[in-house]
Amino acid sequence: MAAMTTALGLMSGTSMDGIDVAALRTDGETIVERGPSLFVPYDDTFRARIEAALQTAKVIEQRDQRPHDLAELERDLTQRHAEAVHAFRAKFPDWQPELIGFHGQTVLHRPAEGLTVQIGDGALLAQRTGTPVVYNMRAADMVAGGQGAPLVPAYHVALAKSLPETFRRTPTVFVNIGGISNVTYVPASGDPVAFDSGPGNQLIDQWMQREGGLAFDADGVAAAKGSVHQAIVEAYLQLPFFARPAPKSLDRGDFDLSGVQGLNLNDGARTLAALAAEAVFAARKQMPETPKLWILCGGGRKNPHISGDLQRLAEADGGEVVAAEEVGLDGDATEAEAWAYLAVRSTRGLPLTWPTTTGCDRPVTGGVLAQP
Ligand SMILES: Nc1ncnc2c1ncn2[C@@H]1O[C@H](COP(=O)(O)OP(=O)(O)OP(=O)(O)O)[C@@H](O)[C@H]1O
Numbered sequence: 247m248a249a250m251t252t253a254l255g256l257m258s259g260t261s262m263d264g265i266d267v268a269a270l271r272t273d274g275e276t277i278v279e280r281g282p283s284l285f286v287p288y289d290d291t292f293r294a295r296i297e298a299a300l301q302t303a304k305v306i307e308q309r310d311q312r313p314h315d316l317a318e319l320e321r322d323l324t325q326r327h328a329e330a331v332h333a334f335r336a337k338f339p340d341w342q343p344e345l346i347g348f349h350g351q352t353v354l355h356r357p358a359e360g361l362t363v364q365i366g367d368g369a370l371l372a373q374r375t376g377t378p379v380v381y382n383m384r385a386a387d388m389v390a391g392g393q394g395a396p397l398v399p400a401y402h403v404a405l406a407k408s409l410p411e412t413f414r415r416t417p418t419v420f421v422n423i424g425g426i427s428n429v430t431y432v433p434a435s436g437d438p439v440a441f442d443s444g445p446g447n448q449l450i451d452q453w454m455q456r457e458g459g460l461a462f463d464a465d466g467v468a469a470a471k472g473s474v475h476q477a478i479v480e481a482y483l484q485l486p487f488f489a490r491p492a493p494k495s496l497d498r499g500d501f502d503l504s505g506v507q508g509l510n511l512n513d514g515a516r517t518l519a520a521l522a523a524e525a526v527f528a529a530r531k532q533m534p535e536t537p538k539l540w541i542l543c544g545g546g547r548k549n550p551h552i553s554g555d556l557q558r559l560a561e562a563d564g565g566e567v568v569a570a571e572e573v574g575l576d577g578d579a580t581e582a583e584a585w586a587y588l589a590v591r592s593t594r595g596l597p598l599t600w601p602t603t604t605g606c607d608r609p610v611t612g613g614v615l616a617q618p
């Protein structure tokens with residue numbers, strides 16, 4: 247049996263709301279213990295800087311280019327991650343990390359061009375935390391012809407094996423409803439099938455910010471007062487992305503609000519929640535067998551309209567939908583835990599991705615190790 251490592255995962259996702267930190271004890275194969283987690287939100291000013299960076303990054307042609315103020319933002323973002331690690335250590339002294347998995351912030355993702363850019367300086371983070379850091383985990387997959395995303399499926403497979411007996415049903419699908427949603431189909435045997443499935447909360451967040459001056463539709467309160475414009479949902483689902491076979495992955499700018507233009511705030515929120523659910527369920531067409539269990543992770547599981555709509559769709563198909571918490575997991579920490587898990591796998595040279603998860607030409611490991 248390989249040695250156990252206490253690892254921390256750091257994730258700053260497409261919602262750009264802050265840093266998720268989570269701890270794991272693992273050998274990179276079996277999850278021995280899931281540890282505590284912490285969320286460190288970004289302030290509005292910093293969030294606006296990341297949002298601006300998505301525009302700035304559009305001129306990038308090589309992964310390591312940092313035009314205009316991106317180098318400065320990368321330093322500041324890394325510093326915030328170092329502070330998040332310090333805060334975690336102070337709060338959870340029993341979980342001092344031996345290794346950190348650092349995602350960074352995606353500012354550009356163009357899989358068709360073999361280009362994915364995450365800002366975050368792994369060497370600087372190692373230096374500031376005094377801990378080895380694995381970063382750049384998407385790059386090797388792209389070199390091997392993969393999409394560079396999603397990477398969390400490796401961890402979903404390990405989670406599926408760790409579930410309590412009553413929930414160990416195959417096939418199981420893990421759904422991550424973040425800014426963008428992605429699904430992992432875990433069969434009884436063989437490799438997982440995974441891909442990005444469509445917009446998650448991202449369009450809802452943009453809509454609430456633009457039309458309501460709110461960060462997001464907390465608990466689906468606005469959507470509860472609105473109704474679904476089904477023709478609009480159908481029109482979105484006609485976009486070529488949904489018919490494209492997997493592997494496939496998305497950038498934040500791939501969908502926009504043009505479809506809901508002119509709706510009132512509440513109808514827009516409700517219609518986009520229905521879209522988020524239907525987009526996930528549309529992925530069912532690319533799964534070999536009917537999933538018995540759908541496990542919801544990511545912030546979107548807390549929008550009762552997304553989870554309720556998905557529940558209705560999956561139940562009509564013979565499946566059951568549960569929130570991560572119902573099977574003993576932490577749906578807010580799953581991605582950060584995944585980055586801890588992937589970091590340990592990286593140090594052991596184990597695959598992070600497979601042809602069935604990203605389209606890479608063989609199972610590939612990845613990540614760069616920076617020593618303090
Ligand atoms: N109580 C809630 N009610 C409704 N929506 C919520 C709630 N809490 C969080 N969300 C949604 O979840 C989003 C954050 O989700 P999450 O942290 O999973 O995204 P992310 O990790 O940044 O995205 P990605 O997985 O695409 O990288 C928020 O922007 C918001 O839209």
Ligand SMILES: CC(=O)N[C@H]1[C@@H]2OC[C@@H](O2)[C@@H](O)[C@@H]1O[C@H](C)C(=O)O
Nearest residue numbers: 260352355395396397398426428581
């Ligand atoms: C390029 C990039 O950062 N993609 C993210 C994004 O957010 C969700 C979805 O799109 C997924 O493909 C990925 O993140 C998760 C954590 C992943 O790689 O598994």
